Amino acid sequence: MPTINYTPFLEGEDLTAAGMNQRVNEVANGLNALDDSSVERHGLRYVHMPLLSAPGLFPAGFSKEAPLAAASVLDNYDNGLPALGGGGTGPTDYQTFSPNGPNAPYGPTGAPDDGAGWKIPAYQNVVADAAEVIINGGTAINLTTQRLKLLVRASIEVVEADGSGGSVNGTNSFIVGIGWEDGTTTRHVLERTVRWCSHDAIERGDCVTSTLITQADIAASGPGDGTIASVFMVVAGGARGSATGALDNGAQADVRYYNISCLPLHAGDL
Amino acid sequence: MPDITPPEVFVPGDVAEAARVSRNLYRSGSTPDTFEVINGRLSEENLDTVDIERRMVRARSFITALTRGATANTDFYEEFYRGDWDINALFDLPLIGTVGAFSRSLVIPGTGLTYTVDWEDCQGVYLAWHIGLVVDAGYILDAGVLKDKDGNNVAGVEADNLVTLHIDDFPVAPLSRKFKHGDQSMVFPETPGDPLRNDSVQVDARWWSGHMILDRVNSTTYVPPGNVQPWVKGHHTADLRLASKNPHIRFKTRRMTAIPIR
Amino acid sequence: MGWKYPRRVPQANCVLDFRDLNDGFLPTVEEDGNLGEQNWSDRLQTQLTRTTDLNTEVSMRTAQVSFILDASDGLDSTAAKVQNTQSWQTIPGLTRTLVSTGGTLYVLGTFQYSIGDSLADDDLAYARFGIQLDGAVFPILVNGDQDFYSEADGMEVGIGGFSQGVDVEGSFPVLPGEHTVDIVCNVRNLPGAQGSASAPGFYNRELIVVEMW
Numbered sequence: 001m002p003t004i005n006y007t008p009f010l011e012g013e014d015l016t017a018a019g020m021n022q023r024v025n026e027v028a029n030g031l032n033a034l035d036d037s038s039v040e041r042h043g044l045r046y047v048h049m050p051l052l053s054a055p056g057l058f059p060a061g062f063s064k065e066a067p068l069a070a071a072s073v074l075d076n077y078d079n080g081l082p083a084l085g086g087g088g089t090g091p092t093d094y095q096t097f098s099p100n101g102p103n104a105p106y107g108p109t110g111a112p113d114d115g116a117g118w119k120i121p122a123y124q125n126v127v128a129d130a131a132e133v134i135i136n137g138g139t140a141i142n143l144t145t146q147r148l149k150l151l152v153r154a155s156i157e158v159v160e161a162d163g164s165g166g167s168v169n170g171t172n173s174f175i176v177g178i179g180w181e182d183g184t185t186t187r188h189v190l191e192r193t194v195r196w197c198s199h200d201a202i203e204r205g206d207c208v209t210s211t212l213i214t215q216a217d218i219a220a221s222g223p224g225d226g227t228i229a230s231v232f233m234v235v236a237g238g239a240r241g242s243a244t245g246a247l248d249n250g251a252q253a254d255v256r257y258y259n260i261s262c263l264p265l266h267a268g269d270l
Numbered sequence: 271m272p273d274i275t276p277p278e279v280f281v282p283g284d285v286a287e288a289a290r291v292s293r294n295l296y297r298s299g300s301t302p303d304t305f306e307v308i309n310g311r312l313s314e315e316n317l318d319t320v321d322i323e324r325r326m327v328r329a330r331s332f333i334t335a336l337t338r339g340a341t342a343n344t345d346f347y348e349e350f351y352r353g354d355w356d357i358n359a360l361f362d363l364p365l366i367g368t369v370g371a372f373s374r375s376l377v378i379p380g381t382g383l384t385y386t387v388d389w390e391d392c393q394g395v396y397l398a399w400h401i402g403l404v405v406d407a408g409y410i411l412d413a414g415v416l417k418d419k420d421g422n423n424v425a426g427v428e429a430d431n432l433v434t435l436h437i438d439d440f441p442v443a444p445l446s447r448k449f450k451h452g453d454q455s456m457v458f459p460e461t462p463g464d465p466l467r468n469d470s471v472q473v474d475a476r477w478w479s480g481h482m483i484l485d486r487v488n489s490t491t492y493v494p495p496g497n498v499q500p501w502v503k504g505h506h507t508a509d510l511r512l513a514s515k516n517p518h519i520r521f522k523t524r525r526m527t528a529i530p531i532r
Numbered sequence: 533m534g535w536k537y538p539r540r541v542p543q544a545n546c547v548l549d550f551r552d553l554n555d556g557f558l559p560t561v562e563e564d565g566n567l568g569e570q571n572w573s574d575r576l577q578t579q580l581t582r583t584t585d586l587n588t589e590v591s592m593r594t595a596q597v598s599f600i601l602d603a604s605d606g607l608d609s610t611a612a613k614v615q616n617t618q619s620w621q622t623i624p625g626l627t628r629t630l631v632s633t634g635g636t637l638y639v640l641g642t643f644q645y646s647i648g649d650s651l652a653d654d655d656l657a658y659a660r661f662g663i664q665l666d667g668a669v670f671p672i673l674v675n676g677d678q679d680f681y682s683e684a685d686g687m688e689v690g691i692g693g694f695s696q697g698v699d700v701e702g703s704f705p706v707l708p709g710e711h712t713v714d715i716v717c718n719v720r721n722l723p724g725a726q727g728s729a730s731a732p733g734f735y736n737r738e739l740i741v742v743e744m745w
Contacts, residue, residue, distance in 0.1 A: 004564040006557055009550040017280035023553075024276050024294050027305060027560055032273035034316050034567070039326040043568035046331040046389050049322075051532050053393075061487030062394055065444035071360070151640070151740065153398075153481045153699070157447055159429075173695060192736045195644050195697025206447055206478045208699050210642040212740045257444045261483045263396050263531065265742060266332065286548065295556045296537055305560040312572045324633065324745060335636045335703035335744045339672030380672075398701055400675060477675060479699040522677045527703055529638065529744075 003038055004030030053148060053264035057141065060134050065259040070123045074159055077121075078252035079113035081175065081236045092238070093117075094177070094191045095223075105187070106130045112252075118177070118189065118234035121156060121258045131156070132232035133262040140183030140227035143215040149265045152178050153210040154233035156258035161199035161251070172199045172251040176207045177234045178260075180218060183227035189234055190217060196238070199251065209233075212265075233260050273315055274303050330388060332532050339525025340380025346512055346519045350376060357430050357515050360443055371432045372441045375511035378433070378521055382509030385528035392501040394485030396529040397435065397508050402522040403476045405431065407451035419455070419517070431514040437484060437500045438507055442492045449476040451516065475522075501530065611646070611733035614717045620662065620669055626715035626739040634708035636744040639663050639673075639701060641715030643737035646695035659732050661700045664714040673702040676718075703744070713741055 006026050013019065079100075082093045096117035101109035105118060107125030122130035131154060135141060143149065158174050173196040179189040190211055197207040213231065220226035237251035276294040284290075297304045302311045355369035362370045381399060407428070408419035416424040429448035434441050484492070484500045493499055500506050508528055512519065537559065546552075563571065612624035626641050641663065660676025662669045675698065700715060719732060 004561050006561040008558075009553045011550050013550060015286060015548065015553075017282045017284055020280045020286075020291065023557055024278075027557055028274055028276050028294075030564060031305065031307060031312075031560070032316055034312070034564070036321075036323055036326060038564050038567050040566045040568040041325055042328040043566075044322070044327045044331070044572060045569050046328075046532060048569065048572050049327060049331050049532070051391065051393060052332050058485075059487075061483070061485045062396075063483035063485060063488055065442075065482070065488070068360075068443050070444065071446075151742070155480060159448070176697065192738060193642075194736060196646075196695045197697055198695045206480065207697060208479050208481075208642075209697050210481075210640055210699050210701075210740075211738055256448075257446060259444060259482060261396065261481045263483060263529075267742060288546065288548075291553070291556065295560075305557075308560055308563055308567075308571050310570060310573060312567065327745065329635050329745055331745065333744050335638050337672070337703040339702070341671045341674070400700070400702075402676060475677075479675070479701070523672065523674045525672045525702055527638070527701070529703070 003034050006030075052266055054146065057136050057146065057148075058133070058262070058264070059137055062133065062263060063259065063261050064131055064133050066121070066123050066131075066257045067126075067129050070257050073124070074254040074256055075108045075121075075123060076252055076254050077108050077119060077174075077235055077237060078111070079109055079117065079119050079236050080115050080238050080251070081117060082115040094189050094194055097187055097234075101125065103127050118179070118236050120179075120232045121235055121255065130232065131258050131260045132230050133260055134230045135228060135262075138229050140181075140225075140229035142227050143213070143218065147266055149215075149267050150213040150228075150231065151210070151263040151265055152213055152231050152260065153208065153263075154178050154258075154260045155206055155208045156233065156235060157206055157256040158197070158199075159254045159256045161253040172239045173197055173237070174199065174207055174251070174253045175236045175238050176209050178209055178211055179232055179234050180213065180224070180228050181230045181232070182218060182224040183229060184225050185229070186224070187232075188218075188223050199253070231260065231262050233258065274305075274307050276305075277303055333529060334386075334388065335527060335529045336383060336385050337525055337527040338380070338383040339523070341523050342380075344379050344521045346376070346378075346514055346521070348515060348517050351514055355513075357432065357513065360432075360441070360446075371513035372434065372443075372511075375432070375434060375436070375441070375513040377436075378510045378512050378524065380521070380524045381526045382507060383526050383528060384505055384507050385530065386505050387501060387503050387530045389530075389532050390503050392503065392530050392532055394483050394489075394501050394531055395506070395508075396481070396483045396531060397437075398479075398481045398527045398529075399435070399510060399525060400479045401433065401477070401510060401524040403449060404520045404522070405429075405449050405452050405476060405516055406455050406518040406520070408455050408517045409451065410455060424451075431512065431516050431519060433478065433510055433512050435480065435482060436507075436509050436511050437489075438493060438498065440493045440497070441511075442482060442484070445480060445482050447478050447480075449478075449519075611735055612737075613733050614719065618719065620664065620716040620718045622664070622714040623661075623717050623734050623737065626737055627712065628739060628741060629710060629712045630741065631710050632706050632708060632743055634706060636703050636705050637711075637713070638703040638742045638744060639713055639715075640699065640740040641701065641737070642697070642699045642740075643715070644695065644735035645698050646733050646735065660718045661698055662716050662718070663700060663702060663704075664716045665704065665706070666711055669716060670702065670704060673700065673704070675700045713739070715739055 004027055079098045082096055084091045084093045097105040098113055098116035098119055100113050100116050102125045106120050106122035106127045120130050176195050177189050178193040179187055181187050193209045193211045195209045218224040218228050239251050278290045278294045294304055296306045351374055355374050357371055359368050359370040360372055362373050409424055410417050418424055429450045431449055433447050435445035489499045508526055614621040660674055662674040
């Protein structure tokens with residue numbers, strides 16, 4: 001219902017100060033307490049609307065790309081993932097990051113790095129060039145408070161890889177995924193984003209993975225602390241083993257360009 | 271603006287002055303305190319703890335999307351790229367007179383679109399695309415040995431081509447890909463008389479499902495300052511372009527999507 | 533609605549009529565419910581904290597992280613599969629029926645795909661992927677070839693290979709009402725080549741639908 005409740009003057013009504021004040025206040029109070037019913041359908045345009053994401057939430061931008069120089073000298077990633085509980089066999093541990101190499105976990109290790117964990121692509125180990133989008137200058141935010149969800153996509157170009165090989169022929173793979181850093185500077189990987197890309201299939205040119213990150217994904221009741229400070233891409237090499245789930249390491253790959261996109265959406269449920 | 275407070279409050283015994291009555295109804299001023307606030311000065315303070323809903327907002331106020339594509343096969347042949355130029359040089363090198371790949375690139379039909387930014391405060395443009403292609407380097411499998419069409423052994427799998435995202439004609443270099451040569455040819459059978467075959471582990475179809483956001487932070491890296499940036503209100507183009515020294519590249523289903531965001 | 537002014541301004545030395553008084557108030561009163569772009573100042577808010585969901589979306593994801601080999605057909609027995617036919621089929625889980633107020637939808641299907649477990653299989657069954665709206669696949673939103681070539685197997689039609697991450701996405705307009713969006717798969721055994729015993733398997737997968745506003 002509209003909010004202005006006006007009592008018309010009636011014929012023969014005494015004109016009093018109270019009566020005049022009443023009508024003035026009825027209109028003024030209504031104008032001061034408008035609600036959605038007061039607004040004409042589609043009565044607001046973009047000029048009346050704020051931006052999708054609050055200014056300052058993405059001071060470094062929504063996107064991160066490899067530097068131009070990444071085409072001149074190729075980085076080699078030779079890091080493998082451990083198995084849960086350690087070792088080289090059994091279900092894969094998708095949460096461990098390699099501590100090896102300069103500026104770990106950013107950039108290549110520079111040597112075989114079996115079973116050590118994920119790396120975040122960063123050309124020549126330069127952290128500023130990492131496949132990572134920093135949110136709010138690194139001060140973690142709560143997505144519900146900001147009414148945001150994040151559509152994140154990550155891609156990387158594999159140029160040369162081991163090719164056919166692995167315990168089961170043809171299974172050597174480049175593994176990609178998307179992760180986030182929380183307010184305690186702990187990194188997590190969204191395991192639903194993990195993609196195994198066979199070296200043979202990689203020959204087709206690109207590895208990509210995407211996801212929509214919501215507050216539920218980073219909730220304090222889950223692996224995180226309920227806040228998010230950055231999103232990043234993770235890479236590793238590996239090979240599917242036998243039916244027992246053996247994970248071979250040593251499936252290395254040279255990479256060229258990479259990029260990550262983080263699109264803020266102000267979205268609920270359809 | 272803050273809530274209005276009508277200036278005239280009547281007290282019993284006041285003379286019923288017309289001017290006092292009208293002063294509450296309408297009085298222009300820098301700070302609206304009459305019903306005149308309704309003339310373009312209502313603001314969120316006048317909205318009493320209500321959330322702005324979609325019903326109230328016109329479409330295309332935050333984000334828009336446009337997708338264009340093509341399905342018919344499109345072929346690029348080496349004859350399109352004759353001349354002396356360097357596939358490994360991205361840009362022209364003026365000092366040594368090298369012609370680079372970007373200046374030789376041709377738009378891949380079906381991957382180009384013109385998008386419109388409707389707002390002065392656009393924050394960026396999200397672009398997403400997909401191409402499928404087959405690279406025919408003219409290779410022949412001769413008694414188990416991979417050779418080029420001149421009979422030379424092929425030493426390793428190469429990629430003498432480059433597909434690059436272009437925005438308003440400017441190349442976005444990190445959004446480029448090289449595609450490995452197919453180890454079978456579409457026009458040279460494995461053995462003369464054989465049907466054409468693809469029977470290898472190294473599959474010949476190539477895909478690229480790419481994406482990029484050009485925003486107020488990174489766009490000047492690719493569109494030099496002084497040029498209209500891709501998030502400025504108005505019309506812009508986005509496309510993929512190919513530079514190639516391969517005998518034949520065939521593109522299949524392909525598309526480009528542009529999503530400006532406020 | 534446009535700007536409003538009092539219809540009658542009370543004047544000194546004029547007869548005071550109740551209708552004149554009402555005419556002073558009613559133009560403002562009548563605007564309530566019709567407030568439009570002419571009535572509001574620019575930029576109502578500095579950030580979207582008081583706003584409910586404007587880019588409504590539906591996102592459904594099925595996390596299937598296990599990715600090991602199975603003795604029978606080379607795929608993890610818990611992998612979701614489609615039939616090895618040549619018709620479009622919905623990838624299990626990547627379907628959603630929604631009600632739209634009309635406008636443009638952006639759809640992104642992202643998943644882990646794998647076929648076969650040996651060299652003999654991985655190059656023979658090719659899959660294409662696409663986006664389907666209310667039963668119709670959009671031709672330009674297909675990953676893979678459109679053509680049914682006449683030569684035996686001279687052209688790659690889609691994706692082979694052992695395992696790969698795939699994104700299929702695009703935008704399209706929809707009318708107001710209920711719609712069903714699917715990410716679909718179509719397996720094409722090449723004529724003249726051996727049919728593959730392996731059906732494509734799907735592991736981690738997610739469907740994201742965003743309504744543009």
